Amino acid sequence: MTNYSPNMCDMTLEYDGFDIYSYRVNMANVRAELPKLKSANGRFMFTRDLLLKRNILITPFDSFYEDDEYDHPDTSTSYRQNGNVFFKDKLYVKAIEMYTKCLKDCQKNTECYALAQANRSAAYFHTGEYGHCLNDAFSALESKNYPSNLAYKLYMRMGHAERILGFVEQAKDSYALCLERLDEADMSAESKLKFRAEVEKLVTVCEKQSTERKRPMDTPCLEQLVGGRNENIPALSAFVELKMSENMGRGVYATRDINPGDVVAIDEPYICGPFTESVGVCKYNGCMKINSALIQCPKCKMVSYCNKDCMNKDDKDGHHLECPIIFFIRTIPGISKINELAMKWFLKDYLKMGLKKYCSIVNNYNFSESKIDPMTRGFDEIGQYKSDNFLTSYSLDISVNKRSIDVLFFFNCIAAHMLHYLMHSGFRLPECYIGTVGASLVQILTVLDSSYRKLNLDPLSYRRSDILLSRSMALTLYPTISLFNHSCDANISPSGNMFNRIRVMKAIQPIPKGTQLCCTYGIMFIALNKNERQRFCNIRLNFECYCEPCIKNWPTYNYIPNRLSTLNILNSSMADTVSSECKKFAEFTNLVEPKDHCHHLNYLYSFIKLLYTNVKRPFSLYEDCLEMISNAHCISTDVKIMNLL
Numbered sequence: 001m002t003n004y005s006p007n008m009c010d011m012t013l014e015y016d017g018f019d020i021y022s023y024r025v026n027m028a029n030v031r032a033e034l035p036k037l038k039s040a041n042g043r044f045m046f047t048r049d050l051l052l053k054r055n056i057l058i059t060p061f062d063s064f065y066e067d068d069e070y071d072h073p074d075t076s077t078s079y080r081q082n083g084n085v086f087f088k089d090k091l092y093v094k095a096i097e098m099y100t101k102c103l104k105d106c107q108k109n110t111e112c113y114a115l116a117q118a119n120r121s122a123a124y125f126h127t128g129e130y131g132h133c134l135n136d137a138f139s140a141l142e143s144k145n146y147p148s149n150l151a152y153k154l155y156m157r158m159g160h161a162e163r164i165l166g167f168v169e170q171a172k173d174s175y176a177l178c179l180e181r182l183d184e185a186d187m188s189a190e191s192k193l194k195f196r197a198e199v200e201k202l203v204t205v206c207e208k209q210s211t212e213r214k215r216p217m218d219t220p221c222l223e224q225l226v227g228g229r230n231e232n233i234p235a236l237s238a239f240v241e242l243k244m245s246e247n248m249g250r251g252v253y254a255t256r257d258i259n260p261g262d263v264v265a266i267d268e269p270y271i272c273g274p275f276t277e278s279v280g281v282c283k284y285n286g287c288m289k290i291n292s293a294l295i296q297c298p299k300c301k302m303v304s305y306c307n308k309d310c311m312n313k314d315d316k317d318g319h320h321l322e323c324p325i326i327f328f329i330r331t332i333p334g335i336s337k338i339n340e341l342a343m344k345w346f347l348k349d350y351l352k353m354g355l356k357k358y359c360s361i362v363n364n365y366n367f368s369e370s371k372i373d374p375m376t377r378g379f380d381e382i383g384q385y386k387s388d389n390f391l392t393s394y395s396l397d398i399s400v401n402k403r404s405i406d407v408l409f410f411f412n413c414i415a416a417h418m419l420h421y422l423m424h425s426g427f428r429l430p431e432c433y434i435g436t437v438g439a440s441l442v443q444i445l446t447v448l449d450s451s452y453r454k455l456n457l458d459p460l461s462y463r464r465s466d467i468l469l470s471r472s473m474a475l476t477l478y479p480t481i482s483l484f485n486h487s488c489d490a491n492i493s494p495s496g497n498m499f500n501r502i503r504v505m506k507a508i509q510p511i512p513k514g515t516q517l518c519c520t521y522g523i524m525f526i527a528l529n530k531n532e533r534q535r536f537c538n539i540r541l542n543f544e545c546y547c548e549p550c551i552k553n554w555p556t557y558n559y560i561p562n563r564l565s566t567l568n569i570l571n572s573s574m575a576d577t578v579s580s581e582c583k584k585f586a587e588f589t590n591l592v593e594p595k596d597h598c599h600h601l602n603y604l605y606s607f608i609k610l611l612y613t614n615v616k617r618p619f620s621l622y623e624d625c626l627e628m629i630s631n632a633h634c635i636s637t638d639v640k641i642m643n644l645l
């Protein structure tokens with residue numbers, strides 16, 4: 001029997017809406033029964049049956065899909081009016097509930113329907129659900145039943161929501177339409193003038209935002225792997241190999257001396273998802289460009305692309321199946337970005353392979369998972385570990401047995417919900433494949449959840465002690481970079497900008513032959529003490545950290561030596577040279593601004609190399625230099641890109 005961790009505290013940390021399931025099922029029974037089920041398919045079917053029995057898998061908007069609508073003008077109007085009362089009292093969630101009831105009760109081609117949609121969009125705006133807000137506002141306007149003297153209001157709200165979401169070009173269009181429709185408003189000429197001035201100010205804000213955002217995205221990657229490509233793992237350098245260790249499983253080790261600045265990995269994402277809401281990024285997996293002039297999918301209006309070509313390609317990759325239900329997918333509990341990305345990944349591969357092949361591959365994996373040699377996990381039949389291979393990502397180490405039963409149950413619930421919506425919108429899946437497809441969704445959700453926690457860090461912020469959680473800028477899955485283990489004293493780090501689709505990893509310290517290459521999963525010894533780090537690793541990442549600072553209990557930055565002495569000089573014959581170089585470094589620190597460190601990388605590399613061989617760690621000047629190199633790598637790539645223009 002699989003030995004799942006009984007630890008339940010992680011449920012409260014980051015997963016929204018678990019109680020939607022846990023309040024309505026008997027969790028004691030779930031905790032007793034779920035671990036008994038050996039197969040992933042069995043666990044999915046158990047969960048799905050339970051949710052169906054408890055009526056949890058019903059669509060709250062079922063009437064949206066029904067043809068035989070009915071109209072109860074009195075009740076629907078009173079629902080809307082009740083909604084307005086809640087809205088006035090700022091009880092927006094309750095107001096949304098009322099407007100939704102009104103929408104269910106009333107015919108689509110009526111003014112009442114359009115008003116309820118418009119009102120609900122206002123309530124969604126206040127709850128911060130801008131996607132829903134836009135969806136409702138668009139629908140109300142498109143219905144042509146919305147009073148024309150109020151249209152300017154809706155356009156203004158759309159402008160606000162789009163601006164907040166970072167779609168500044170669309171926001172400008174909406175504000176322009178708002179001003180166009182202002183003539184129809186029942187307002188005095190004076191109020192109109194004032195209103196116009198306010199909206200024009202907002203347009204100026206948008207213009208400023210769009211110039212700030214304009215930066216090149218479609219630039220080729222100029223970096224080269226040190227020593228060329230690795231024969232078996234093409235996204236890695238030829239100067240590394242994969243080896244097993246007792247405490248960390250597989251890891252990447254240097255086969256030659258690697259120098260700071262050397263490129264050790266250049267990886268492409270297998271799947272990439274929504275960036276932070278404030279940035280407009282093309283949704284198509286093969287593009288992912290930041291663009292301030294994205295065009296929306298005309299049907300769902302909830303995803304955007306840089307052009308028609310990307311839109312058509314994404315449609316083929318599965319958006320046509322996701323489009324009618326994306327609104328609902330975003331309401332499923334859990335981490336909304338992960339759920340949406342899981343759906344995108346599933347549809348892309350399902351459509352590429354077809355039902356039978358997809359099911360046979362994932363079934364094969366599910367049954368043989370426990371027997372797979374951990375060393376060859378993710379390698380194909382000719383011994384290649386490739387980032388564009390489905391199984392490479394699908395079989396990433398997700399420490400599934402270390403997850404609590406509650407988390408496992410929760411992911412099964414989310415997968416059941418996703419599949420329910422898919423099948424509801426016309427996705428045909430024979431009964432006998434439901435378990436397999438559902439279990440594959442659980443695996444996909446778990447892989448994405450693990451990778452989200454580890455490798456999507458903003459490289460400029462992960463050293464700050466106040467950022468305990470990985471501040472995810474983009475939810476992207478880099479299968480080869482996922483091979484790097486964590487160290488609280490990373491010797492490699494991402495270079496370039498987090499918005500770059502291609503991720504480059506560079507050495508930031510000297511890495512002698514035989515040493516493991518490690519990045520950080522979000523915590524560094526300089527900022528947090530061992531207990532805090534171990535807690536983070538246990539709770540967030542589901543493993544006990546065995547890096548050098550944890551094993552040797554290195555002190556945090558404030559407690560490490562900041563002077564040379566006989567205690568930390570390793571090579572006494574070099575003491576004078578090291579001492580004079582340390583003085584020069586102190587001057588450098590005072591004179592050169594951080595933004596210019598990227599122009600002095602060679603100097604920083606030579607200084608860190610000198611300290612690496614001659615001074616015992618931890619040592620404050622070493623840690624300072626390391627931080628400068630890591631930060632400068634993020635800036636320097638951008639500088640190269642800027643110079644290309």
Ligand SMILES: C[S@@+](CC[C@H](N)C(=O)[O-])C[C@H]1O[C@@H](n2cnc3c(N)ncnc32)[C@H](O)[C@@H]1O
Binds near residue numbers: 482
């Ligand atoms: C992204 S994977 C890294 C590759 C993985 N070791 C493998 O065998 O494929 C993350 C997993 O590696 C292990 N790991 C990574 N860093 C570690 C560390 N510092 N100490 C212990 N285990 C670590 C944990 O099991 C973790 O869940």
